[in-house]
Amino acid sequence: MATGSPRPGPRGEAGLIAVDALGPGGPYHSRTRLTITDLGGTAVAELSLVPSLYVHRAIGALRAAEPLPAAERLAALARAGEMFATEPVGGLAVDDYERAVCRISGMPISVVRHATRTTRRALVDAGRDARQALPTGSVADWHDPATVGGRAVWTRRGEVFGVHAAGNHPGVHALWPQALALGYRVAVRPSRREPLTPFRLVSALRAAGFADDQVVLLPTDHTVADEIIKAADLSLVYGGDDVVRKYGDDPTVLVQGPGRSKILLAGEDWHHHLDTLVDSIGDEGGTACVNATAVLTDTDPTGLADVLAERLGAIPSLPPEDDRAVLPCQPSDQAARLERYLLDHAAGTTPHLGGDGITDPVPGGGAALRPAVFEVDRPDATQTGIELGFPCVWVAPWSPADGTGPLRDSLVLTALTHDEALVDRLVDDPTIRNVYVGDHPTYWMRSDTPHDGYLGEFLMRTKTVLRG
Known part of the structure; x- marks a missing residue:
């Protein structure tokens, strides 16, 4: 184990x-620690980092442990959800936790609060949500009377599930508890950008009834991070194109990469859908993979870009702890780097908003990331694949002759069209993971429908059990 000692207190x-x-073995305060600062550079938290040996011993303990009985783990998940959303955990009240996350991550406080509610519901309903992937014709337990005479039984593909968590949005932690519901033991590596949410969640799970050898939090530096993936049976990893390239061909790793969600207007007057367009681009500060990053239209893309720029440009720049805040913020140096990246890659496009920059200093430190609207001259312009963590949209022309090629590789595609043959092709395309036909924002979700496939599809398999 790392040099250090267990220690109570927040x-x-x-x-x-x-x-x-x-x-x-419980909380562990190592000698190697990382200071977590807020938007203005003020130290807020201290993250203990553990070495490779600690990781392997921890995952070995998970592997040796037996899962809680199904009813007990579902009850513990529900208790943890209530604790996470309503009670002090690890010495921090809910409001203190939310404000700390807001100041560290730059996410608007309203988004953080919504994520708290979403995480609560996800834990309370984790068992039901996990079972959405149960194949028709199979049962969840070999004791089911249906196995007399032979029946497919849904079983785990492994015992230990590793999670490389993202730090762009606290809501990402609403998914992996389904693995606990299915009997996995879980090892979470928190993002160094925002470690408070997974720390609070794992603490709540332990307080609610999961033993210390059922779910662990393993902060590491980048050199040790891969050890969690190698030691676990299956893993969930978040990241950009570099992460997709690194893990995309590994059958034991489920990659949650860029969304590149889009909206297509085919035979539809965009004037009638402006609210849906603006909301899809700007909801939750434009930070989610389901936010629209490209809009393709067969009618007047220049006029559409002008109107989107007018609507999005009216959003005020406010510090993230302001209840009225909509836009995400970042430390000033990080915001400046993102601004340079955007302007470099927007070369050759027509700026309608953000062409002179997207950073705006806010009180308390850091800068708001203001919306950007750029027009490209072809539907397959490389810029339409650029996804950034704030409201940034590329408006492109499209015609039926362009086909579905420019729409591929989308987590969500909202298709505003009455062309059913086109919709057939979109639904059949394996690189378009969700298709919303009609006036539905790209961020629409419901717990019983898959976001990027059901997690249970990855975690579970069926085997035949015959008894009698």
Whole structure:
């Protein structure tokens, strides 16, 4: 194990929030620690980092442990959901936790609060949501009377599930608890960008009834991160194109990469759908993979870009802790780098909003990331594949002769069209993972429908059990 000692309490040196590793022996405060700062550079928390040996011993303990009985783990998940959303956890009240996440991540406080509610519901309903992937004709337990005479039984593909968590949105932690519902033991590597949410969630799960050898929090540096993936049976990894390239061909890793969600207007007057367009681009500060990053239209793309720029440009720049805040913020140096990246890659396009920059300093430190609208001259322009963590949209022309090629590789495609033959092709395209036909925003979700496939499709398999 790492040099250090278990230690209770939410505060470390200088009053910082202590985000300790949560291993099979309880909280662990290592000597190697990373200071987490807010938007203005003020230290807020201290993250303990664990070495490779600690990781392997922790995952070994998970593998040796037996899962809780199904009814007990579902009840513990529900209790954890209520605790996460309503009670002090790890010494932090809900409001203190949400404000700390807001100041560290730059996410608007309203988005953080919504994620708290979403995570609560996800834990309460984790068993039901996980079972949505149960194949018709199979049962969830070999004790089911249906196995007399032979029946397919849904079983785990492994025992230990590793998670490389993202830090762009606290809501990403609403998914992996389904693995606990299915009997996996789970190892979470928190993002160093925002580790408070997984720390709070794992702490709540333990307080609600999951033993320390059922779910662990393993903060590491980048050199150790891959050890979690190698040691686990199956893993969930979030990231950009570099992560997709690294893990995309590994059958034991489920990659959650860029969304590149789009909207197509084919034979539809965009004037009638402006609210849906604007909301799809700007909901939750434009930080999610389901936000629209490209809009393709067969009618007047220039006019559409002008109107989108007018609507999005009216959003005020506010510090993220302001209840009225809509836009995400970042530390000023990070915001400046993102601005340079955008303007470099927008070369050759027509700016309608953001052509002079997208950063706007806010009180308390950091800069708001203001919306950007750029027009490209062809539907397959490379810019339409650029996804950034704020409201940024590329408006492109499209015609039926362009086909579905420019629409591929989309997590969500909202198709505003009455052309059923076109919809047939979109639904059949394996690179378009969700198709919303009609006036539906790209961020629409419901817990019983898959977002990027059901997690259970990845975690589980069927085997035949015959008894009698």
